[in-house]
Amino acid sequence: MPPLQVVWFKRDLRVVEHAPLYEASQRGWMLPLYIFEPELWRQPDASNRQWRFVAQCLQELDCELGRLSGRERGLIVRSGDAVQVLEQIHQAHGIAALWAHQEVGNGWTFQRDKAVRRWAKARSVPFYEIPQEGIIRGLKSREGWRDHWEAEMRQPLVPKPESLQIPPLRSENLPVAVSEDDCPDAQLGGRSRGLALLRSFLSHRMRGYARGLSSPLTAPSACSRLSPYLAYGVLSLREVVQATRRRIEQVQDDPNAGGVLRSLQAFESRLSWRSHFIQRLESLPQIEFEPMHPALANERTEVDPVLFEAWAQGRTGYPFVDACMRMLHATGWINFRMRAMLTAFACYHLWQPWREVGLHLARLYVDYEPGIHWSQIQMQSGCTGISAFRIYNVVKQSYDQDPTGAFIRRWVPELKRVPGAWIHEPYRMPLEMQRECGCVIGVAYPTPIVEHEVAARVARQKLHAAYGTPEAKAISEEILKRHSSRSRREPREPAKRTPQLELFE
Ligand SMILES: Cc1cc2nc3c(=O)[nH]c(=O)nc-3n(C[C@H](O)[C@H](O)[C@H](O)COP(=O)(O)OP(=O)(O)OC[C@H]3O[C@@H](n4cnc5c(N)ncnc54)[C@H](O)[C@@H]3O)c2cc1C
Numbered sequence: 001m002p003p004l005q006v007v008w009f010k011r012d013l014r015v016v017e018h019a020p021l022y023e024a025s026q027r028g029w030m031l032p033l034y035i036f037e038p039e040l041w042r043q044p045d046a047s048n049r050q051w052r053f054v055a056q057c058l059q060e061l062d063c064e065l066g067r068l069s070g071r072e073r074g075l076i077v078r079s080g081d082a083v084q085v086l087e088q089i090h091q092a093h094g095i096a097a098l099w100a101h102q103e104v105g106n107g108w109t110f111q112r113d114k115a116v117r118r119w120a121k122a123r124s125v126p127f128y129e130i131p132q133e134g135i136i137r138g139l140k141s142r143e144g145w146r147d148h149w150e151a152e153m154r155q156p157l158v159p160k161p162e163s164l165q166i167p168p169l170r171s172e173n174l175p176v177a178v179s180e181d182d183c184p185d186a187q188l189g190g191r192s193r194g195l196a197l198l199r200s201f202l203s204h205r206m207r208g209y210a211r212g213l214s215s216p217l218t219a220p221s222a223c224s225r226l227s228p229y230l231a232y233g234v235l236s237l238r239e240v241v242q243a244t245r246r247r248i249e250q251v252q253d254d255p256n257a258g259g260v261l262r263s264l265q266a267f268e269s270r271l272s273w274r275s276h277f278i279q280r281l282e283s284l285p286q287i288e289f290e291p292m293h294p295a296l297a298n299e300r301t302e303v304d305p306v307l308f309e310a311w312a313q314g315r316t317g318y319p320f321v322d323a324c325m326r327m328l329h330a331t332g333w334i335n336f337r338m339r340a341m342l343t344a345f346a347c348y349h350l351w352q353p354w355r356e357v358g359l360h361l362a363r364l365y366v367d368y369e370p371g372i373h374w375s376q377i378q379m380q381s382g383c384t385g386i387s388a389f390r391i392y393n394v395v396k397q398s399y400d401q402d403p404t405g406a407f408i409r410r411w412v413p414e415l416k417r418v419p420g421a422w423i424h425e426p427y428r429m430p431l432e433m434q435r436e437c438g439c440v441i442g443v444a445y446p447t448p449i450v451e452h453e454v455a456a457r458v459a460r461q462k463l464h465a466a467y468g469t470p471e472a473k474a475i476s477e478e479i480l481k482r483h484s485s486r487s488r489r490e491p492r493e494p495a496k497r498t499p500q501l502e503l504f505e
Pocket of ligand 1: 275
Protein backbone atom coordinates (compact mmCIF):
# COMPACT_ATOMS: atom_id res chain seq x y z
CA MET A 1 0.00 0.00 0.00
CA PRO A 2 1.45 3.45 -0.88
CA PRO A 3 1.77 6.17 1.82
CA LEU A 4 -1.61 7.47 2.95
CA GLN A 5 -3.45 10.74 2.61
CA VAL A 6 -4.61 11.31 6.20
CA VAL A 7 -7.77 13.37 6.75
CA TRP A 8 -7.95 14.54 10.34
CA PHE A 9 -11.54 15.19 11.46
CA LYS A 10 -11.91 17.65 14.31
CA ARG A 11 -14.88 20.04 14.41
CA ASP A 12 -15.97 19.20 10.86
CA LEU A 13 -17.76 15.87 11.23
CA ARG A 14 -19.29 15.50 7.74
CA VAL A 15 -18.44 14.15 4.30
CA VAL A 16 -20.15 16.81 2.16
CA GLU A 17 -18.73 20.33 1.91
CA HIS A 18 -15.47 18.93 3.24
CA ALA A 19 -12.61 20.26 1.16
CA PRO A 20 -9.82 18.29 2.95
CA LEU A 21 -11.70 15.00 2.42
CA TYR A 22 -12.47 15.81 -1.19
CA GLU A 23 -8.89 16.83 -1.98
CA ALA A 24 -7.42 13.76 -0.27
CA SER A 25 -9.91 11.48 -2.03
CA GLN A 26 -8.52 12.61 -5.40
CA ARG A 27 -5.05 11.37 -4.49
CA GLY A 28 -5.47 7.65 -3.80
CA TRP A 29 -5.34 5.64 -0.58
CA MET A 30 -6.51 7.58 2.39
CA LEU A 31 -7.11 7.32 6.11
CA PRO A 32 -10.06 9.24 7.63
CA LEU A 33 -8.88 9.77 11.20
CA TYR A 34 -10.52 10.87 14.43
CA ILE A 35 -8.17 11.24 17.37
CA PHE A 36 -9.82 10.91 20.75
CA GLU A 37 -7.63 13.19 22.86
CA PRO A 38 -8.14 12.52 26.60
CA GLU A 39 -6.38 15.77 27.49
CA LEU A 40 -8.77 17.81 25.34
CA TRP A 41 -11.71 16.36 27.24
CA ARG A 42 -10.05 17.16 30.58
CA GLN A 43 -9.95 20.90 29.76
CA PRO A 44 -12.09 23.09 32.03
CA ASP A 45 -14.46 24.07 29.19
CA ALA A 46 -15.15 20.47 28.09
CA SER A 47 -17.96 18.25 29.31
CA ASN A 48 -19.53 14.87 28.85
CA ARG A 49 -22.66 16.31 27.22
CA GLN A 50 -20.44 17.76 24.45
CA TRP A 51 -18.62 14.45 24.11
CA ARG A 52 -21.86 12.47 23.84
CA PHE A 53 -22.98 14.73 21.01
CA VAL A 54 -19.62 14.33 19.25
CA ALA A 55 -19.67 10.54 19.69
CA GLN A 56 -23.14 10.35 18.11
CA CYS A 57 -21.92 12.46 15.18
CA LEU A 58 -18.89 10.20 14.79
CA GLN A 59 -21.07 7.09 14.56
CA GLU A 60 -22.96 8.55 11.62
CA LEU A 61 -19.76 9.80 10.03
CA ASP A 62 -18.28 6.30 10.37
CA CYS A 63 -21.23 4.82 8.44
CA GLU A 64 -21.08 7.54 5.75
CA LEU A 65 -17.37 6.93 5.21
CA GLY A 66 -18.04 3.20 5.15
CA ARG A 67 -20.65 3.63 2.41
CA LEU A 68 -18.18 5.64 0.35
CA SER A 69 -15.52 2.96 0.69
CA GLY A 70 -17.86 0.02 0.05
CA ARG A 71 -17.67 -1.30 3.61
CA GLU A 72 -19.76 -1.10 6.74
CA ARG A 73 -17.55 1.44 8.51
CA GLY A 74 -14.86 3.84 7.37
CA LEU A 75 -13.62 6.03 10.22
CA ILE A 76 -10.35 5.10 11.91
CA VAL A 77 -10.36 6.09 15.59
CA ARG A 78 -7.17 6.33 17.62
CA SER A 79 -6.74 7.60 21.20
CA GLY A 80 -3.93 9.65 22.66
CA ASP A 81 -1.84 12.70 22.01
CA ALA A 82 -2.28 13.89 18.40
CA VAL A 83 1.46 14.08 17.64
CA GLN A 84 2.09 10.59 19.02
CA VAL A 85 -0.86 9.11 17.13
CA LEU A 86 0.32 10.69 13.87
CA GLU A 87 3.87 9.50 14.49
CA GLN A 88 2.64 5.91 15.03
CA ILE A 89 0.61 6.01 11.81
CA HIS A 90 3.55 7.50 9.96
CA GLN A 91 5.89 4.78 11.26
CA ALA A 92 3.45 2.00 10.47
CA HIS A 93 2.05 3.07 7.09
CA GLY A 94 3.72 6.31 5.95
CA ILE A 95 1.77 9.55 5.65
CA ALA A 96 1.97 11.19 2.20
CA ALA A 97 0.04 14.28 3.37
CA LEU A 98 -2.08 15.43 6.28
CA TRP A 99 -5.35 17.24 5.56
CA ALA A 100 -7.60 19.18 7.95
CA HIS A 101 -9.76 22.24 8.22
CA GLN A 102 -8.26 25.19 10.07
CA GLU A 103 -9.72 25.07 13.55
CA VAL A 104 -10.57 28.09 15.69
CA GLY A 105 -10.85 26.28 18.98
CA ASN A 106 -9.68 27.05 22.49
CA GLY A 107 -6.14 27.82 23.67
CA TRP A 108 -5.41 24.12 24.12
CA THR A 109 -6.32 23.14 20.54
CA PHE A 110 -4.38 26.14 19.25
CA GLN A 111 -1.21 24.86 20.97
CA ARG A 112 -1.95 21.27 19.87
CA ASP A 113 -2.24 22.39 16.24
CA LYS A 114 1.08 24.23 16.51
CA ALA A 115 2.70 21.04 17.83
CA VAL A 116 1.25 19.05 14.91
CA ARG A 117 2.54 21.64 12.43
CA ARG A 118 6.03 21.35 13.97
CA TRP A 119 5.85 17.56 13.79
CA ALA A 120 4.71 17.61 10.14
CA LYS A 121 7.53 19.99 9.24
CA ALA A 122 10.12 17.83 11.02
CA ARG A 123 8.88 14.72 9.17
CA SER A 124 8.53 16.57 5.83
CA VAL A 125 4.85 15.63 5.74
CA PRO A 126 2.83 18.32 3.92
CA PHE A 127 0.08 19.57 6.26
CA TYR A 128 -2.77 21.25 4.37
CA GLU A 129 -5.09 23.24 6.65
CA ILE A 130 -8.02 24.58 4.67
CA PRO A 131 -9.90 27.65 5.95
CA GLN A 132 -13.66 27.53 6.48
CA GLU A 133 -16.60 29.73 7.54
CA GLY A 134 -14.91 32.77 5.98
CA ILE A 135 -12.32 32.94 8.77
CA ILE A 136 -8.93 34.42 7.87
CA ARG A 137 -5.87 33.29 9.78
CA GLY A 138 -3.48 36.06 10.81
CA LEU A 139 -5.96 38.81 9.88
CA LYS A 140 -4.66 42.24 10.91
CA SER A 141 -7.59 44.51 9.99
CA ARG A 142 -11.32 43.93 9.55
CA GLU A 143 -11.33 46.20 6.45
CA GLY A 144 -12.84 44.15 3.61
CA TRP A 145 -13.58 41.15 5.82
CA ARG A 146 -17.34 41.21 5.18
CA ASP A 147 -16.78 41.08 1.41
CA HIS A 148 -14.44 38.15 1.86
CA TRP A 149 -17.04 36.33 3.99
CA GLU A 150 -19.73 37.04 1.41
CA ALA A 151 -17.57 35.71 -1.41
CA GLU A 152 -16.81 32.56 0.62
CA MET A 153 -20.49 31.93 1.32
CA ARG A 154 -21.28 32.22 -2.42
CA GLN A 155 -18.76 29.58 -3.45
CA PRO A 156 -20.32 26.36 -4.79
CA LEU A 157 -20.56 23.59 -2.18
CA VAL A 158 -17.69 21.12 -2.18
CA PRO A 159 -19.11 17.83 -3.50
CA LYS A 160 -19.15 14.58 -1.58
CA PRO A 161 -16.37 12.27 -2.94
CA GLU A 162 -17.79 9.58 -5.20
CA SER A 163 -15.75 6.87 -3.54
CA LEU A 164 -12.90 6.47 -1.07
CA GLN A 165 -9.99 4.04 -0.98
CA ILE A 166 -9.60 3.26 2.72
CA PRO A 167 -7.38 0.36 3.87
CA PRO A 168 -8.83 -1.98 6.52
CA LEU A 169 -6.87 -0.66 9.50
CA ARG A 170 -7.45 -1.17 13.20
CA SER A 171 -9.90 1.30 14.77
CA GLU A 172 -10.44 1.80 18.50
CA ASN A 173 -13.75 2.05 20.33
CA LEU A 174 -14.98 5.46 21.40
CA PRO A 175 -15.29 5.96 25.16
CA VAL A 176 -18.86 5.95 26.45
CA ALA A 177 -18.28 8.92 28.78
CA VAL A 178 -15.53 11.41 29.61
CA SER A 179 -16.93 12.62 32.95
CA GLU A 180 -20.03 12.47 35.08
CA ASP A 181 -22.57 14.92 33.75
CA ASP A 182 -26.20 14.15 33.38
CA CYS A 183 -28.01 15.97 30.62
CA PRO A 184 -31.11 13.89 30.01
CA ASP A 185 -32.75 16.14 27.41
CA ALA A 186 -29.69 17.09 25.34
CA GLN A 187 -29.98 17.34 21.56
CA LEU A 188 -28.75 14.21 19.81
CA GLY A 189 -25.86 14.33 17.39
CA GLY A 190 -25.64 13.22 13.76
CA ARG A 191 -25.91 14.89 10.37
CA SER A 192 -29.32 13.39 9.62
CA ARG A 193 -30.74 15.10 12.71
CA GLY A 194 -29.07 18.39 11.78
CA LEU A 195 -30.49 18.22 8.27
CA ALA A 196 -33.97 17.42 9.58
CA LEU A 197 -33.81 20.50 11.82
CA LEU A 198 -32.61 22.68 8.95
CA ARG A 199 -35.49 21.48 6.77
CA SER A 200 -38.18 21.90 9.41
CA PHE A 201 -36.85 25.35 10.31
CA LEU A 202 -36.75 26.65 6.75
CA SER A 203 -40.04 25.06 5.73
CA HIS A 204 -42.24 26.21 8.63
CA ARG A 205 -40.64 26.68 12.06
CA MET A 206 -39.03 29.98 11.05
CA ARG A 207 -42.50 31.57 10.95
CA GLY A 208 -42.28 32.00 14.72
CA TYR A 209 -38.57 32.89 14.82
CA ALA A 210 -38.51 36.70 15.14
CA ARG A 211 -41.47 36.64 17.54
CA GLY A 212 -40.41 33.60 19.55
CA LEU A 213 -36.67 33.84 20.06
CA SER A 214 -36.69 35.98 23.22
CA SER A 215 -38.71 33.81 25.56
CA PRO A 216 -37.38 30.48 26.81
CA LEU A 217 -40.96 29.18 26.50
CA THR A 218 -41.15 29.65 22.74
CA ALA A 219 -37.46 29.71 21.74
CA PRO A 220 -36.82 25.94 21.89
CA SER A 221 -39.11 25.40 18.91
CA ALA A 222 -38.95 28.85 17.29
CA CYS A 223 -35.14 28.95 17.02
CA SER A 224 -33.36 26.81 14.46
CA ARG A 225 -31.55 24.69 17.12
CA LEU A 226 -28.73 24.23 14.65
CA SER A 227 -26.02 25.46 17.02
CA PRO A 228 -24.43 22.12 18.04
CA TYR A 229 -24.53 20.89 14.42
CA LEU A 230 -22.71 24.03 13.32
CA ALA A 231 -20.33 23.95 16.29
CA TYR A 232 -19.13 20.43 15.42
CA GLY A 233 -19.30 21.00 11.68
CA VAL A 234 -21.94 18.35 11.10
CA LEU A 235 -23.52 20.94 8.83
CA SER A 236 -21.33 23.46 7.07
CA LEU A 237 -22.08 27.14 7.52
CA ARG A 238 -22.04 27.64 3.74
CA GLU A 239 -24.70 25.01 3.13
CA VAL A 240 -26.95 26.57 5.79
CA VAL A 241 -26.42 30.11 4.40
CA GLN A 242 -27.15 28.97 0.85
CA ALA A 243 -30.27 27.02 1.85
CA THR A 244 -31.53 30.08 3.76
CA ARG A 245 -30.94 32.35 0.78
CA ARG A 246 -32.83 29.99 -1.54
CA ARG A 247 -35.76 30.17 0.88
CA ILE A 248 -35.53 33.97 0.99
CA GLU A 249 -35.71 34.04 -2.82
CA GLN A 250 -38.84 31.90 -2.72
CA VAL A 251 -40.71 34.24 -0.37
CA GLN A 252 -39.41 37.69 -1.18
CA ASP A 253 -41.89 38.51 -3.93
CA ASP A 254 -44.84 37.28 -1.92
CA PRO A 255 -46.64 40.38 -0.53
CA ASN A 256 -48.11 38.29 2.30
CA ALA A 257 -44.79 36.89 3.44
CA GLY A 258 -43.42 39.99 5.19
CA GLY A 259 -43.14 38.30 8.62
CA VAL A 260 -41.54 35.20 7.17
CA LEU A 261 -39.04 37.28 5.23
CA ARG A 262 -38.08 39.26 8.34
CA SER A 263 -37.56 36.02 10.27
CA LEU A 264 -35.38 34.54 7.54
CA GLN A 265 -33.33 37.71 7.27
CA ALA A 266 -32.87 37.84 11.06
CA PHE A 267 -31.67 34.23 10.98
CA GLU A 268 -29.33 34.87 8.05
CA SER A 269 -27.80 37.82 9.85
CA ARG A 270 -27.06 35.62 12.89
CA LEU A 271 -25.23 33.18 10.65
CA SER A 272 -22.88 35.97 9.60
CA TRP A 273 -22.45 37.01 13.25
CA ARG A 274 -21.27 33.50 13.93
CA SER A 275 -18.21 34.02 11.73
CA HIS A 276 -17.74 37.57 12.98
CA PHE A 277 -17.21 36.32 16.53
CA ILE A 278 -15.14 33.30 15.55
CA GLN A 279 -12.91 35.68 13.60
CA ARG A 280 -12.59 37.78 16.74
CA LEU A 281 -11.19 34.83 18.71
CA GLU A 282 -8.95 33.88 15.78
CA SER A 283 -7.47 37.39 15.75
CA LEU A 284 -7.50 37.81 19.52
CA PRO A 285 -7.01 34.37 21.12
CA GLN A 286 -6.26 35.93 24.49
CA ILE A 287 -9.95 36.84 24.98
CA GLU A 288 -10.41 33.32 26.29
CA PHE A 289 -8.19 34.27 29.25
CA GLU A 290 -7.95 38.06 29.53
CA PRO A 291 -10.52 40.86 29.36
CA MET A 292 -10.43 42.83 26.10
CA HIS A 293 -10.46 46.07 28.07
CA PRO A 294 -8.30 46.29 31.22
CA ALA A 295 -10.69 48.61 33.14
CA LEU A 296 -12.06 45.81 35.34
CA ALA A 297 -8.95 43.61 35.34
CA ASN A 298 -8.42 44.08 39.09
CA GLU A 299 -12.09 43.67 39.96
CA ARG A 300 -14.10 40.46 40.33
CA THR A 301 -10.91 38.44 40.77
CA GLU A 302 -12.14 36.04 43.50
CA VAL A 303 -14.97 33.55 43.29
CA ASP A 304 -17.39 33.80 46.21
CA PRO A 305 -18.16 30.07 46.59
CA VAL A 306 -21.59 30.60 48.16
CA LEU A 307 -22.84 33.09 45.57
CA PHE A 308 -21.23 31.23 42.68
CA GLU A 309 -22.64 27.83 43.62
CA ALA A 310 -26.12 29.27 44.20
CA TRP A 311 -26.02 30.71 40.67
CA ALA A 312 -24.37 27.65 39.12
CA GLN A 313 -26.94 25.23 40.59
CA GLY A 314 -30.02 27.39 40.01
CA ARG A 315 -30.64 28.29 43.65
CA THR A 316 -30.40 32.09 43.71
CA GLY A 317 -33.92 32.67 45.03
CA TYR A 318 -34.88 34.43 41.78
CA PRO A 319 -37.25 31.92 40.14
CA PHE A 320 -36.70 32.97 36.54
CA VAL A 321 -32.89 32.92 36.84
CA ASP A 322 -33.04 29.53 38.55
CA ALA A 323 -35.45 28.11 35.97
CA CYS A 324 -33.09 29.17 33.15
CA MET A 325 -30.08 27.61 34.85
CA ARG A 326 -31.93 24.37 35.56
CA MET A 327 -33.20 24.15 31.98
CA LEU A 328 -29.60 24.53 30.84
CA HIS A 329 -28.48 21.73 33.16
CA ALA A 330 -31.16 19.39 31.81
CA THR A 331 -31.10 20.26 28.10
CA GLY A 332 -27.67 21.76 27.35
CA TRP A 333 -29.32 24.65 25.50
CA ILE A 334 -31.06 27.95 26.21
CA ASN A 335 -31.82 30.95 24.02
CA PHE A 336 -29.55 33.93 23.46
CA ARG A 337 -31.33 36.39 25.74
CA MET A 338 -31.30 34.00 28.66
CA ARG A 339 -27.61 33.14 28.11
CA ALA A 340 -26.93 36.86 28.29
CA MET A 341 -29.09 37.30 31.39
CA LEU A 342 -27.43 34.39 33.24
CA THR A 343 -24.01 35.84 32.47
CA ALA A 344 -25.02 39.36 33.46
CA PHE A 345 -26.59 38.22 36.71
CA ALA A 346 -23.43 36.34 37.72
CA CYS A 347 -20.98 39.05 36.63
CA TYR A 348 -22.92 42.20 37.58
CA HIS A 349 -25.37 41.40 40.37
CA LEU A 350 -23.13 38.79 42.01
CA TRP A 351 -19.89 40.44 40.81
CA GLN A 352 -18.25 37.08 40.01
CA PRO A 353 -15.17 36.61 37.73
CA TRP A 354 -16.19 36.44 34.06
CA ARG A 355 -13.81 33.58 33.23
CA GLU A 356 -15.19 31.18 35.87
CA VAL A 357 -18.72 32.16 34.85
CA GLY A 358 -17.80 31.50 31.22
CA LEU A 359 -16.28 28.11 31.99
CA HIS A 360 -19.31 26.93 33.91
CA LEU A 361 -21.62 27.96 31.06
CA ALA A 362 -19.29 26.50 28.40
CA ARG A 363 -19.51 23.08 30.06
CA LEU A 364 -23.28 23.29 30.20
CA TYR A 365 -23.66 24.16 26.51
CA VAL A 366 -23.76 21.19 24.15
CA ASP A 367 -23.13 23.77 21.39
CA TYR A 368 -20.01 25.29 23.01
CA GLU A 369 -18.26 27.27 20.29
CA PRO A 370 -15.20 29.06 21.74
CA GLY A 371 -15.28 32.00 19.30
CA ILE A 372 -18.90 32.93 19.94
CA HIS A 373 -18.79 31.98 23.58
CA TRP A 374 -15.82 34.00 24.79
CA SER A 375 -16.76 37.03 22.70
CA GLN A 376 -20.28 36.95 24.16
CA ILE A 377 -19.11 36.28 27.71
CA GLN A 378 -16.84 39.33 27.51
CA MET A 379 -19.62 41.46 26.03
CA GLN A 380 -22.30 40.38 28.49
CA SER A 381 -20.02 40.80 31.51
CA GLY A 382 -18.76 44.28 30.64
CA CYS A 383 -15.22 43.34 29.57
CA THR A 384 -15.02 44.74 26.03
CA GLY A 385 -15.36 48.47 26.60
CA ILE A 386 -17.20 48.79 23.28
CA SER A 387 -20.60 47.22 23.85
CA ALA A 388 -23.44 48.48 26.02
CA PHE A 389 -23.54 47.18 29.60
CA ARG A 390 -26.70 45.13 29.67
CA ILE A 391 -27.66 44.86 33.32
CA TYR A 392 -30.83 42.82 33.04
CA ASN A 393 -33.64 43.40 35.48
CA VAL A 394 -34.21 39.72 36.25
CA VAL A 395 -37.67 40.25 37.74
CA LYS A 396 -38.89 42.28 34.76
CA GLN A 397 -37.51 39.60 32.43
CA SER A 398 -39.52 37.07 34.41
CA TYR A 399 -42.79 39.00 33.96
CA ASP A 400 -42.05 39.73 30.27
CA GLN A 401 -40.78 36.37 29.10
CA ASP A 402 -42.82 34.05 31.31
CA PRO A 403 -46.06 35.94 32.03
CA THR A 404 -48.01 32.98 33.40
CA GLY A 405 -45.08 31.42 35.25
CA ALA A 406 -45.41 28.20 33.24
CA PHE A 407 -41.66 28.12 32.52
CA ILE A 408 -40.78 28.66 36.18
CA ARG A 409 -43.19 25.95 37.33
CA ARG A 410 -41.74 23.50 34.85
CA TRP A 411 -38.13 23.91 35.93
CA VAL A 412 -38.48 24.90 39.60
CA PRO A 413 -40.96 22.34 40.93
CA GLU A 414 -40.68 23.72 44.49
CA LEU A 415 -42.74 26.66 43.24
CA LYS A 416 -45.38 24.59 41.45
CA ARG A 417 -48.19 25.50 43.80
CA VAL A 418 -47.26 29.17 44.20
CA PRO A 419 -50.15 31.35 42.88
CA GLY A 420 -49.57 33.34 39.67
CA ALA A 421 -49.54 36.65 41.55
CA TRP A 422 -46.39 35.60 43.45
CA ILE A 423 -44.61 33.26 41.08
CA HIS A 424 -42.08 35.88 39.90
CA GLU A 425 -41.29 37.16 43.41
CA PRO A 426 -42.28 34.41 45.87
CA TYR A 427 -40.17 36.04 48.60
CA ARG A 428 -42.80 38.79 48.78
CA MET A 429 -45.56 36.31 49.53
CA PRO A 430 -47.12 36.56 53.03
CA LEU A 431 -45.88 33.77 55.32
CA GLU A 432 -49.40 32.44 55.74
CA MET A 433 -49.67 31.94 51.98
CA GLN A 434 -46.18 30.41 51.78
CA ARG A 435 -47.38 27.78 54.26
CA GLU A 436 -50.62 27.26 52.38
CA CYS A 437 -48.87 26.51 49.10
CA GLY A 438 -46.22 24.38 50.76
CA CYS A 439 -43.32 26.63 49.84
CA VAL A 440 -41.84 28.46 52.79
CA ILE A 441 -39.12 30.74 51.46
CA GLY A 442 -35.78 30.02 53.09
CA VAL A 443 -36.86 26.40 53.67
CA ALA A 444 -38.39 24.90 50.52
CA TYR A 445 -36.89 27.50 48.17
CA PRO A 446 -33.99 29.93 48.86
CA THR A 447 -34.33 33.52 49.98
CA PRO A 448 -32.83 35.78 47.24
CA ILE A 449 -29.04 35.73 47.61
CA VAL A 450 -28.80 39.46 46.79
CA GLU A 451 -31.32 42.27 46.46
CA HIS A 452 -31.29 42.53 42.70
CA GLU A 453 -32.04 46.27 42.43
CA VAL A 454 -29.40 47.22 44.98
CA ALA A 455 -26.84 44.87 43.39
CA ALA A 456 -27.54 46.33 39.94
CA ARG A 457 -27.09 49.88 41.25
CA VAL A 458 -23.75 49.02 42.88
CA ALA A 459 -22.55 47.32 39.68
CA ARG A 460 -23.56 50.34 37.62
CA GLN A 461 -21.55 52.65 39.88
CA LYS A 462 -18.48 50.43 39.62
CA LEU A 463 -18.78 50.28 35.82
CA HIS A 464 -19.13 54.07 35.60
CA ALA A 465 -16.05 54.54 37.76
CA ALA A 466 -13.95 52.02 35.80
CA TYR A 467 -14.89 53.02 32.25
CA GLY A 468 -15.52 56.74 32.76
CA THR A 469 -11.89 57.90 32.88
CA PRO A 470 -10.27 59.51 29.80
CA GLU A 471 -7.67 56.68 29.70
CA ALA A 472 -10.36 54.00 29.73
CA LYS A 473 -12.31 55.82 26.99
CA ALA A 474 -9.20 56.07 24.83
CA ILE A 475 -8.66 52.30 25.14
CA SER A 476 -12.31 51.70 24.18
CA GLU A 477 -11.84 53.80 21.03
CA GLU A 478 -8.79 51.76 20.10
CA ILE A 479 -10.60 48.44 20.61
CA LEU A 480 -13.51 49.67 18.54
CA LYS A 481 -11.21 50.61 15.67
CA ARG A 482 -9.45 47.25 15.66
CA HIS A 483 -12.13 44.71 16.35
CA SER A 484 -15.56 45.91 15.32
CA SER A 485 -17.25 44.66 12.19
CA ARG A 486 -17.23 47.01 9.20
CA SER A 487 -20.75 45.98 8.26
CA ARG A 488 -23.64 48.42 7.91
CA ARG A 489 -26.02 45.58 8.74
CA GLU A 490 -24.96 44.97 12.31
CA PRO A 491 -27.98 43.97 14.34
CA ARG A 492 -26.67 44.83 17.77
CA GLU A 493 -23.04 45.27 18.42
CA PRO A 494 -21.21 47.61 18.70
CA ALA A 495 -24.02 50.14 18.83
CA LYS A 496 -22.21 52.93 20.61
CA ARG A 497 -18.77 54.44 20.41
CA THR A 498 -18.14 54.31 24.16
CA PRO A 499 -19.77 51.92 26.58
CA GLN A 500 -23.20 52.94 27.74
CA LEU A 501 -24.98 51.87 30.85
CA GLU A 502 -28.24 50.28 30.09
CA LEU A 503 -30.92 48.43 31.96
CA PHE A 504 -31.71 45.78 29.45
CA GLU A 505 -35.35 44.83 29.54
C1 LIG B 1 -23.06 34.40 26.96
C2 LIG B 1 -23.37 33.74 25.64
C3 LIG B 1 -22.68 32.60 25.26
C4 LIG B 1 -22.94 31.99 24.04
N1 LIG B 1 -22.24 30.87 23.71
C5 LIG B 1 -22.49 30.24 22.54
C6 LIG B 1 -21.78 29.05 22.19
O1 LIG B 1 -20.93 28.57 22.93
N2 LIG B 1 -22.09 28.45 21.01
C7 LIG B 1 -23.04 28.98 20.16
O2 LIG B 1 -23.28 28.40 19.09
N3 LIG B 1 -23.68 30.12 20.46
C8 LIG B 1 -23.46 30.76 21.62
N4 LIG B 1 -24.16 31.91 21.93
C9 LIG B 1 -25.01 32.54 20.91
C10 LIG B 1 -26.48 32.09 20.87
O3 LIG B 1 -27.08 32.18 22.13
C11 LIG B 1 -26.64 30.69 20.32
O4 LIG B 1 -25.94 30.58 19.08
C12 LIG B 1 -28.09 30.33 20.02
O5 LIG B 1 -28.87 30.48 21.17
C13 LIG B 1 -28.13 28.89 19.50
O6 LIG B 1 -29.43 28.47 19.21
P1 LIG B 1 -29.93 28.32 17.70
O7 LIG B 1 -28.98 27.50 16.92
O8 LIG B 1 -31.33 27.87 17.75
O9 LIG B 1 -29.82 29.82 17.20
P2 LIG B 1 -30.48 30.61 15.99
O10 LIG B 1 -31.06 31.85 16.56
O11 LIG B 1 -31.37 29.74 15.21
O12 LIG B 1 -29.22 31.07 15.14
C14 LIG B 1 -28.62 30.25 14.13
C15 LIG B 1 -27.13 30.18 14.32
O13 LIG B 1 -26.54 31.48 14.25
C16 LIG B 1 -25.45 31.57 15.15
N5 LIG B 1 -25.75 32.59 16.15
C17 LIG B 1 -26.95 32.85 16.72
N6 LIG B 1 -26.85 33.90 17.56
C18 LIG B 1 -25.58 34.30 17.50
C19 LIG B 1 -24.84 35.34 18.13
N7 LIG B 1 -25.41 36.20 18.96
N8 LIG B 1 -23.53 35.46 17.86
C20 LIG B 1 -22.93 34.63 16.98
N9 LIG B 1 -23.56 33.63 16.35
C21 LIG B 1 -24.87 33.47 16.61
C22 LIG B 1 -25.30 30.19 15.80
O14 LIG B 1 -24.38 29.42 15.08
C23 LIG B 1 -26.70 29.62 15.67
O15 LIG B 1 -26.72 28.23 15.65
C24 LIG B 1 -23.92 32.55 23.17
C25 LIG B 1 -24.61 33.68 23.56
C26 LIG B 1 -24.35 34.27 24.78
C27 LIG B 1 -25.12 35.49 25.18
